[in-house]
Structures are given as structure tokens and as C-alpha cells.
Amino acid sequence: MTGGADRAPSTLVIGEALTDILTGPDGRRCAVPGGSPANVALGLARLGHPVRLATRIGGDGHGRELRRRLGGSGVLLTDGSVVADAATSTATAVLGADGAASYRFDVDWSLPPLVIDLAATGPVDHLHTGSVAALLAPGAARVLAAVRAARPRATVSYDPNLRPALLGTAARERPRVEELVALSDLVKASDEDLGWLYPGQDSATAAARWVRTGPALVVLTRGAGGALAFWRHGSHRVAPIPVEVVDTVGAGDAFMAGLLGGLLRAGLLGGGSAPGRVPARDELRAATGADRLPASVVGSLALAARTAALTCTRPGADPPHRADLAR
Incomplete structure (x- = not known):
């Protein structure tokens, strides 16, 4: 692997951690830790990958539960991510009869510089961001600056996971x-x-x-229709995995975690934070340089689909552990 046999590639995830308040078709409510980037960090950690999360978590009960859940699966928070005198952001998810969710948000995304100080976060071989964190002021400007700063020494992934209720116009x-x-x-x-x-x-x-503007791989998820992977020379369909759906909360984040985990393990992402190492950008570009994807990429896409499918069988954003996938 590009990250070297002596150390697994370390991932820094930057983005919101919040509490999903789930309201079912019958009106019952429950609070579940969530937030798209936090879910990706949780999913990666449960798959056995070293992960740090740069975020904003309040000192209230929701925040304590978020810290317990993330820490219990091995996700480390960067310094400054816990703001003791603040409330934890929330997203109210209203579930339809088919398990699909619509959202209302109460989000504060203001970040002190220390939270995403790349010099202080430890080794960063891969950086992932997306969703609210990448577009919502005032924190979005710092997220973009961190992506630019990390790119020379780390690979980068992005999931827009757009929340129009919090954004301006598409234009x-x-x-x-x-x-x-x-x-x-x-x-x-x-x-x-x-x-x-x-x-x-x-x-x-x-x-x-x-995919013609920079990325080596762009994956389009289509819910029950599976996914399509695009690279410069072609496309590949990822078949959906039939499951009995409890809800779809966190399914896209689980897909992202599974895809990242597969590509990191294959040596197609990561590397670069230690002296003498360079990002695996060229390896991923080479793997997507022909008319057909190699087994390492196809296998990573299949892992992503399995990870998302298992998440759909559970309430809330509860991505599987590596042992769950093995079973």
C-alpha cells in the first residue's frame, strides 16, 4: 500500500456531527447521533480504519451521547471539536412509510481555527468532507482552506449530500x-x-x-436503483442489494464509508503524510485508466453497496462493523 506496511493510512474527516431526531410515520420520536461526515467517520472506524473527526459538538446531553458513540467505535476528535458552552446541532428527520426521510435543521457551523489545524491533527493520509460543513458559513471557508492545504500530501474525497433547507439557490x-x-x-x-x-x-x-474536471472516480447513488461509477473511460453499474428496509437514514454515508474503506485497503487512497511518501493519487488514476475497472475498485464498490444495505436494515445511521459484513 502507498501508506506503507508499517502504518495504516490515517483519515481526517471534517464536518458536522449532530443529533438526528427521528419522527416515524406514527409520530413517535427518538434521538439518534448523526451528521453525514460524522457518520462516515463512524463507518470507517467500524471497518477498522484509523479516523479523526474535526467537528463541533456541544457540551449538552446530545453532545455527550455523540462523543460516547464516536469514541466507542474508535473515532478520535481533534482538539477544539467540543464546545462546552454550546448546544449540539440537530436535524429532525421525518420518516415516510417507505423509510425515506425529509429533514429540518438547527445547525451552528462556526469553527475555531484549532479544530482543522492540519499541523496539529496528526498524520493525514486522506481527507474527507462534505454536506453542511462544506457550504454553510462561517465554517465552510475553513473547510475549503483545509482541503486546499491537505491536497499536496493527501488524497481527498467529497460527498455534497446537499441540504437545500440550509443553503441558498442552486446557482x-x-x-x-x-x-x-x-x-x-x-x-x-x-x-x-x-x-x-x-x-x-x-x-x-x-x-x-x-469526472472530467478532476476526480479519478465519481459515484452516483440512486437509492433502490443501486449506483453508477464513472471514470474518464467508462462507467460501471453497482447492483442494489435487496434488504428489508427499516429506514434509509445514513445509507449514503455508509456507502461512502464502505467505498473509502475498500479503496484505502487497496492502496488507492491515502499516503503522503510521512517523509518520503506521496499521495496515492497516481495509483487511483492508474486504476481508472482503462476501459474496465480493476477488481480492487469493483470490490470497493461492492463493499460500499453491502455496507449501505446493512445500514438500511437498522433504525437511524448505524453503520455495520467489519464483523457484521463478514457474517
Whole structure:
């Protein structure tokens, strides 16, 4: 692996950690730790990968539960991520009869500089960000600066996971999203993301266009329709895995975690934070340099689909452990 046999690649995830307040079709409510980037960090840690999370968590009960859950799975928080005198952000998810969710948000995304000080976070071989954190002021500017700073020594992934209720118009947000896409090696987006960003355009066409702007791989998730992976020379369909759906909360984040985990383990992401090492950018580019994807990438996409499918069988964003996938 590019990260070397002596140390597994270390991932820094930057983004929101919040509490999902789930309201079912019957009106019952429950509080579940969540937040798209935090879910990705949790999923990666449960798959056995070293992960740090740069975020903003309050000192209230929701915050304590978030810290307990993340820490219990091995996710480390960067210094300054806990703001003792603040409330933890929340997202109220209203579940339909089919398990799909619609959201209302109460989010504070203001970050002290220390939280994403790359010199203080420890080794960073891969950086992942997305969702609210990448677009919501005032923290979004620091997230973009961190991505730019990390890119020379780490690979980068991005999941827009757009929340229109917190954003401006698609026309206003599109340039920032496209800049982050161009800075990334791997991008995952949903049909809903691209449908909102490019109204009236086919989402697959938009994803194929993105892959020509910088990323080596762009993956479009389509819910029960599976996913499509695009690279410069072709596309690959990822078949859906039939399961009995409890809800879809966190399924996209679990897909992202599984995909990152597979590519990190294959040596196609990571590397670069130690002297003499360079990011695995060239390895991923080489792996996507032909008309067909190699087994390492196809296997990572299959792992992503399995990870998302298992998450759909559980309430809330509860990604599987590596042992769950083995069973």
C-alpha cells in the first residue's frame, strides 16, 4: 500500500456531527447521533480504519451521547471539536412509510481555527468532507482552506449530500460544489444532489461531466436503483442489494464509508503524510485508466453497496462493523 506496511493510512474527516431526531410515520420520536461526515467517520472506524473527526459538538446531553458513540467505535476528535458552552446541532428527520426521510435543521457551523489545524491533527493520509460543513458559513471557508492545504500530501474525497433547507439557490451554491469536486480524487453524490444542482439535466450526464474536471472516480447513488461509477473511460453499474428496509437514514454515508474503506485497503487512497511518501493519487488514476475497472475498485464498490444495505436494515445511521459484513 502507498501508506506503507508499517502504518495504516490515517483519515481526517471534517464536518458536522449532530443529533438526528427521528419522527416515524406514527409520530413517535427518538434521538439518534448523526451528521453525514460524522457518520462516515463512524463507518470507517467500524471497518477498522484509523479516523479523526474535526467537528463541533456541544457540551449538552446530545453532545455527550455523540462523543460516547464516536469514541466507542474508535473515532478520535481533534482538539477544539467540543464546545462546552454550546448546544449540539440537530436535524429532525421525518420518516415516510417507505423509510425515506425529509429533514429540518438547527445547525451552528462556526469553527475555531484549532479544530482543522492540519499541523496539529496528526498524520493525514486522506481527507474527507462534505454536506453542511462544506457550504454553510462561517465554517465552510475553513473547510475549503483545509482541503486546499491537505491536497499536496493527501488524497481527498467529497460527498455534497446537499441540504437545500440550509443553503441558498442552486446557482449560488454550484461554484463552491464544483470547486470541491475539482479538488477531489473521489466524489460520491446522489440523484437528489445532482437533480437540485442541475435542474432539468440528467444526473448521470452531470456525474460523467464531473469526472472530467478532476476526480479519478465519481459515484452516483440512486437509492433502490443501486449506483453508477464513472471514470474518464467508462462507467460501471453497482447492483442494489435487496434488504428489508427499516429506514434509509445514513445509507449514503455508509456507502461512502464502505467505498473509502475498500479503496484505502487497496492502496488507492491515502499516503503522503510521512517523509518520503506521496499521495496515492497516481495509483487511483492508474486504476481508472482503462476501459474496465480493476477488481480492487469493483470490490470497493461492492463493499460500499453491502455496507449501505446493512445500514438500511437498522433504525437511524448505524453503520455495520467489519464483523457484521463478514457474517
